[in-house]
Amino acid sequence: MTTSDPSAPVVLDQVSVPIGGRPVLRDVDLTVRSGEVVTLLGPNGSGKSTLVRAVTGLLPHTRGTVRLFGTPIEQFRDWPRLGFVPQRSSAAGGVPATVREVVASGRVGRRRLLRPSGAADRVAVESALEVVGLVDRASYGVSQLSGGQQQRVLIARALAGEPDLLVLDEPTAGVDLPNQQALADALGRLKARGATILLVAHEIGPMMPLIDRSVVMRDGRVAYDGPPLTQEVASHTHHAHDHPADGPGSHDHVPHVASPLDFERRNRS
Numbered sequence: 001m002t003t004s005d006p007s008a009p010v011v012l013d014q015v016s017v018p019i020g021g022r023p024v025l026r027d028v029d030l031t032v033r034s035g036e037v038v039t040l041l042g043p044n045g046s047g048k049s050t051l052v053r054a055v056t057g058l059l060p061h062t063r064g065t066v067r068l069f070g071t072p073i074e075q076f077r078d079w080p081r082l083g084f085v086p087q088r089s090s091a092a093g094g095v096p097a098t099v100r101e102v103v104a105s106g107r108v109g110r111r112r113l114l115r116p117s118g119a120a121d122r123v124a125v126e127s128a129l130e131v132v133g134l135v136d137r138a139s140y141g142v143s144q145l146s147g148g149q150q151q152r153v154l155i156a157r158a159l160a161g162e163p164d165l166l167v168l169d170e171p172t173a174g175v176d177l178p179n180q181q182a183l184a185d186a187l188g189r190l191k192a193r194g195a196t197i198l199l200v201a202h203e204i205g206p207m208m209p210l211i212d213r214s215v216v217m218r219d220g221r222v223a224y225d226g227p228p229l230t231q232e233v234a235s236h237t238h239h240a241h242d243h244p245a246d247g248p249g250s251h252d253h254v255p256h257v258a259s260p261l262d263f264e265r266r267n268r269s
């Protein structure tokens with residue numbers, strides 16, 4: 001989608017990203033406007049994580065331009081405005097940190113160099129813990145928590161930085177329904193504060209009412225960019241192994257949404 005707002009939180013214009021010499025993102029146009037919640041959908045390997053890694057500056061692009069809040073990413077310095085929740089690995093990571101410590105680490109970008117944390121930092125950390133419903137677990141070691149709760153710790157860490165743009169890569173993968181609901185509530189509050197959210201999601205679930213737009217990736221390109229997919233389409237999942245045409249190497253680890261075109265095609269047959 002082209003944009004009339006070059007100062008939008010995210011603007012990708014004809015962006016290509018190769019990995020290991022292979023084109024993984026190809027000529028991608030994408031705009032996420034201020035205050036929007038946009039979901040990135042698409043089969044495994046279609047380039048969703050690559051796209052968010054290009055947006056968060058973790059992966060360089062070779063063609064096109066990536067702009068954050070109107071500034072080309074190469075010149076962008078206002079990183080505290082951006083929060084990123086990476087694809088789930090583990091918030092514990094073998095480090096014996098408490099929940100509060102991990103969440104407080106999200107304030108680092110907001111603090112002046114070598115200054116101890118102040119009242120504003122403490123308020124932001126407590127508020128983030130409250131939003132994700134982990135106040136009563138704040139002094140627990142992160143490794144004592146369930147996977148879904150650890151995911152909420154990562155989200156609280158991003159929220160503690162009070163980002164204007166929050167990018168989340170599959171925050172609900174493998175997360176049970178109560179945790180998905182807690183996440184949806186947290187994102188709803190962030191949205192109410194005016195934040196912009198770009199979300200890679202296989203499982204939309206309780207987040208559906210928050211979504212303003214859906215973008216479906218396929219083979220490194222944008223295959224659909226438009227109104228949010230309905231709950232019916234979004235919940236119409238399949239596994240890649242049902243579709244041999246997807247070819248080798250596209251093994252799926254979770255049910256996923258393909259493009260709306262697939263949905264219609266399957267309904268016709």
Ligand SMILES: Nc1ncnc2c1ncn2[C@@H]1O[C@H](COP(=O)(O)OP(=O)(O)OP(=O)(O)O)[C@@H](O)[C@H]1O
Binds near residue numbers: 049
């Ligand atoms: N570090 C890497 N080295 C080599 N190839 C990679 C690397 N990262 C991604 N790829 C390839 O790039 C393509 C896009 O991957 P990407 O992770 O962006 O897809 P995705 O849509 O996020 O998939 P998933 O839903 O499984 O997370 C895939 O073919 C993947 O194998």
